[in-house]
Amino acid sequence: MKIQGKMFIWLSVFILAMAILYGVWSKEPVGTTALFLAFGLSIMIGYYLAFTAKRVDAMAQDDKEADVADEAGELGFFAPHSWQPLSLAVGGALAFLSIAMGWWIMYFSAPLILVGLWGWVFEFYRGENQNQ
Structure with missing residues (x-):
């Protein structure tokens, strides 16, 4: 989970840079607002994932030498068909x-x-x- 938090935080930095560049260049408020909102959403997700990664054990995706089968197992309970x-x-x-x-x-x-x-x-x- 550590890598996902870092990816979202770097994505939010990129989106912030693009929002500032777009706002200065185009002077168009709607797109600029949308990019700043996307920055806010991605920084929230990145912070949550980074914060949660500190409290959970290292997973197979955090190990560079891990194999695909290392994370195999039960994934949880899923509801059957529903109308x-x-x-x-x-x-x-x-x-x-x-x-x-x-x-x-x-x-x-x-x-x-x-x-x-x-x-x-x-x-x-x-x-x-x-x-x-």
Whole structure:
């Protein structure tokens, strides 16, 4: 994790230099603001990764002599198939469509979003995926 923190910090330095150069050269406020925001985001991620790397043990990616198989093993728990993201996607698409076409479409999108969100949050409390 040490290398990722360093990479993001160097990326943020590059983005800051480009933001200053772009702002001075173009005098265009929107792009300059976007670059400064990208700098802020990358410095936050870099600081978090560098801060976290001090508290965890060295991983295989920190060792220059490491092999690909050194980091093999269980990666964690991943949810099985779910239909809830489909409901959220359709509801979100209809919500954004309501901005362009008419706010009355929000009456159809809000229940889809709420059902999808409720189902996704409580996915492991009912049905075949219920934890004992």
